[in-house]
Amino acid sequence: MSDATDRPQRIRVCLETAFAPTRLELIDDSHRHAGHAGAREGGHFILRIAAPAFAGKRPLECHRMIYAALGELMRTDIHALSIELLPPGLDGAD
Template sequence: MALLRQRLAALQPVSITVVDDSHRHAGHAGARDGGHYQLQIVAQAFAGKSTIARHRMIYDAAGDLMRGRIHALSIRAEVPGDV
């Protein structure tokens, strides 16, 4: 999803991969309004942050996408060197 990538650019990622798994959730009630995605992101901005803090940073950057276009987001947020 290009818009999610644009929003996450604020975290200055070294790498970012977004996989659309929406097709695997066809018929799921929540899938009508938003997609299901897997996110793998590597950014120095995550250094020293807990998993919860990293996820909050991602949710903040994604903003309103989390309340509409994205129904479910599986996140793997790492620091360079931890990968």
Template sequence: MARIRACLETALAPTRLELIDDSHLHAGHAGARQGGHFTVRIAVPAFAGKRPLECHRLIYGALGELMQTDIHALSIEIVHA
């Protein structure tokens, strides 16, 4: 989780960042062996005026290859600081 947090902080400078590991809720799920299940609650000033899809793309871009290696599923909640 530290790598995920570091990528988001470095790329997006969030004013609020909560990262929750939900992997235990998916034990036995075939994809769970290939990466974790996470929820991210994030507030980023640069998200102002952007549609949710644009914000999600920025988050996925910040996470880069972690989306292929460490993360199997990511639930994103855009929040206000």
């Protein structure tokens, strides 16, 4: 497991490399989960993402793509990941 302070950056790099997102917002929500089982083993994150790679795909397929891109981080650094897929037109790209 990596240092908790570099977790968000490592997550961002993986997602940016895999998807070249038009919008990527990653919120570290770990502080709200302190003290519950699993909280020490990994962080809790909220991800809002829009990427051309998700066009025409079902949400479950996109989630699987995200988990695959994060690879080892899902086993070592991320305890919980809430994913919000942003639809085209709401991704901040005009």
